[in-house]
Structures are given as structure tokens and as C-alpha cells.
Amino acid sequence: MLILIATLAVPAVLVPMLMVLGKRHPSIAAGATVASLVVALYELPFLFWNAPTGLWYYPQGLLSFDGVSFIFSATILIVSLMVTVSSYGMMKENANSPIYYSLILFTTLGMVLVSSSSDLLMLLVSWELMTVPSFVLVAFRRKDTKSSEAAMKYFLAAALSAALILFGISIAYGLAGSTSFQAVAHAFAVAGPAEFPVVLLASALLASGFAVKMAIAPFHFWLPDALEGSYPQIAALLGAGSKKAGFAAALRIFVVLLLIAKFSTAALNWQIALAVVSAVTITWGNVAALTQKSMSRMLAYSSIAQAGYMMIGLAVQGTAGAAFGLIGLLLHVLFHGVMKGSAFISTANTGDSVEGLAGLYRRAPATALGLTISLFALAGLPPLNGFWSKLYLFIAAVQASMPWLAAVALANSALALGYYSYLVKKMYFDEPTQERRPERPEVLAVLLFSSVFIVATGLYPTPIINTIVSVLSHF
């Protein structure tokens, strides 16, 4: 674990020094960042398989790298890699580019640590390491009123979420007398009826704090604004990457902790509550996406809807659908990270307006193809990978005897397919309204990777599913 932290933290500290030396070589900064992310990705399997039981506490229970951390860390590192590579051309002329790359590394490190924390204090520190650099990344477009407005809304929402999490932590600490997950789980398990309201209050505060980051309705208000105002690459990092860290934290705390604590027996049907929230989030996100005029706003609302799909995986925990739900959740985290990341990144080539997509096939054929594949994967069309993760989640909802949830999710998939098809129709059949612009090659490289990934894992998902199943058996 220490090697993984050093792989990301040392370049993050050293890259800005390229500026101090007066050598503003953006390619060195970008190269160092890409190298550090690739090495970190390479280290993950060794880190996981070398742990004798899969549950590995280090040091004194602050971090544990288990199956869930493995999948989340891999997703986060892949998304960060896509973001870094596609930023190269945009940042080449910017004198502050080493700072930009360093902030990406810091926020990536924060996300990786959130997904492997096993202590509430460690979780809080990693949470701040993830959010504070990303405020600056959203505000990176200086002298731009949209960018600073987006950063301010994002800052206020994220600061509120951190404050709620902290208050929840303080109550959990009061019950347990320690901040480690195990101690808190034990305290929640032995809590009597008199302490039950306190347990509920701590859980509710933690859940709403995480929900702000996960952009679950009704806590999603900040996401479209924050993503519209920032660079497309940063929108990809937030919309595809850091939302997943919120899910990692929720999964670690609620599934691990509350299932150990037998929370389900405690006269509260929290599965139904989560299922309702999930259905509302899916519907709200998809309906709001229908009327958007801006690509990044539409994709942001669609990512809210996808977060609702992932919530199904949380809502079925503790029921008959738990195993399928967890597999589907982790599959969807990995697949959605790649497809949403590539959809956001492709707007760097297409421009932000939905109307401007008209005739994209003629002026930028490669981008149009990559965007089409990502959009159909988001809709969950069969030969592409989004189909498999949604299938697992729907089966889990049915197994958990919540067929209405599967029906709502399926109806929303049809709705989503409708507005994605509208975009695709605009790209391929409408007359171009804009001049032909050169396509950025680094964006095309990222789109090539994501398209190959989406099609390959869609046609042959068995290795990924097998990996997730074997990784979870260690969980």
C-alpha cells in the first residue's frame, strides 16, 4: 500500500517543481503523470493478490486493500489516465500545466485511499484529499465567470457533504470510542433500543454526506453546474471518477459495517428506502437530461441516472439479490467509468452545444464513432458492455423481490435510449452547421481505447465477471 501511495504522491509533489526550475516542459509533466498512473495500475493486482487473506490492515487498521478497493482503484486509475492523456493538447500552451497534472494525481490518490480506508478518520482525510484539489481543477479556467461559478457551487456542496460526514463520524465515535470500522460496527451491533435513534442519526448523516458526492437525488443539484463550467476532461474526472469514490465509501461503510451490525433486523426497512431513492434518482436524471441544450449538462444528468442504477446494487444488500447486486454494482462502476469518461472527453472535440452535433459524422468522423459507441453503451444496448452490468442489476432487483424497481429501471433505459438515439441521429443524418475543425489526436487515442474496451468487454465479458467474482470471494 505504501508503494502505491508513493507512486502517486511523489510525482504529485515533484511535478510542480518543474515550474520552479523554470523548465516549463508540459510534455515532461504529462509524461511523468501518465507513467505514475500506469505504474500504479500495474501495482494493483500484486497489492491485492499478495495480501494473504484479501483483508489486509495497514498500519494499525487505517487502510485495508480488499476486493472492493481493487475494482474501485482500477476504475479510478483508468479514468484518471484517460483524463491525463486527453488533456495534453489543451494544456500544452498553459504555463500552469504542471500544477494541473499534480492536482489530478492528488485527487486520484485521494480517491484510491477513500476506496481502501478502514478507519473513519482515514476516510475523512482521504475524502478531503479527493475534494480539495478538485475544487481548484474546476476553477482552472481563469477569468471565466462560468468556471468560477461552477467551482463555487461545487465547493459549497462538497464542504456541506464533508461537514455532514464529520458530524456523523463524531456521533459514531461517541458510540464506539474508536474510529476504526470494526469498533464502530461492533458498537452498532450491540446498541440497544435506547441507542438505536443515535445509530440511525449517525447513519443518516453519513449517508447524506456520501449522497452529495454520489449525486443521488435530491442531493444532485451541484453536479450539472459543476460539470458544465469546467473543462470536459475535468468533467470526466468528476462525473466518471470521483462519484465512484462516494460509492466506494458508501459500500465500505454501509454494506460492510451495517451488515455486520445486523442493521437489517433493527425494525427499519432500509432496503426499501434505498430502492425508492434509486428509482427517483434514475427517473429524475433521465427526465432532466431530455431537455438539455448543453452536452456536458445532458451527460451530467445521465450520470445522475446511472448513479441511480448503481444504487440498486446497494439497495439489494441483505436480501436474496445481494451477490448479483454487488457484482452488478462493481461491473457498472468499471464500465460506467470508461464509457462516461469517454463521452465527456469526446465533447472536447465536438463542442458543448447539442445543436452543434449536427453533421458531426462529416466534420469529425472518428469522434462521432467513438461518441456513438459510448452513448449506446450508456443506454445499455446488447452488444456493448453497459448491457451486462445493467442485466446483473435488474436480476438482483428481481431476486430481492423488488420487481417494480427493475421495471422502473428498464423503462428508464428505454427513455435514455430515446435521447441518445436523438443525438446519434443528429450526428449522422443532419446537415453540418459548423466548419470542419481538426480533431485532437490525444482525444482520439482515448476514444480508441474506450471503444475497444466497450466492444471487447461487451462481446466477451466473462474474464471481467470472473475477476470480480474471484476478487469478491476474498472480500
Next chain:
Amino acid sequence: MNGLVVYIAASTVFLAIGVYGLLSKRNAIRIMFAIEIIINAANLNIAAFARYMSYDLGQAQAVATFVIALAAAEAAVGLAIIIEVFRLRGRVDVDEMKEMKG
């Protein structure tokens, strides 16, 4: 045990003040203050629990110190963003932030 009740009651009042400030104030600096009040209420909780439930005081002090440092780091970056907004607009009123809608 009585002393603990007083502290928890105080921190609950602070939480309520913070939530009220979040919902009713429109100036970004005031909203930030409301969030800081919630953070400090949580810190008061941690200190009171550690003292009156005779938990490990060393761990409680470490947690409280970390929380103070994190709140300061967050406030520093947040104020920088607010200053940037002020330079561009001359005001930091969140009701006026309507450039992006939908």
C-alpha cells in the same frame, strides 16, 4: 454524565444554527461560516465524548487536530475561489449565480 448532556445539547444547537445558516443565507461567506459552525460542533462532540465516556484521550486529540487542519485547508481553497468570483463579479451572492441553468 450530566456534563456530557450539556455539551451534546450545545453541539446540537450549533448544528441547528449551522443548518439554519445554510438554508437562509445567500452570501457565500456566510454559507461557509455556517458549514464551519457544523464542523466545530462535530469537534465539540468528539472532545466531550472522549472526556466524559473516558475514551482514549490521545486518539480524540488526534482526531480533533486533524479535523481543525482539514477545515482550514478546505476554507483556504474555498476563500480563494470566493475571491476569484468577487473579482469577476463584484459580489458573492449565490442567488445571482444563474449563468448556467437547465
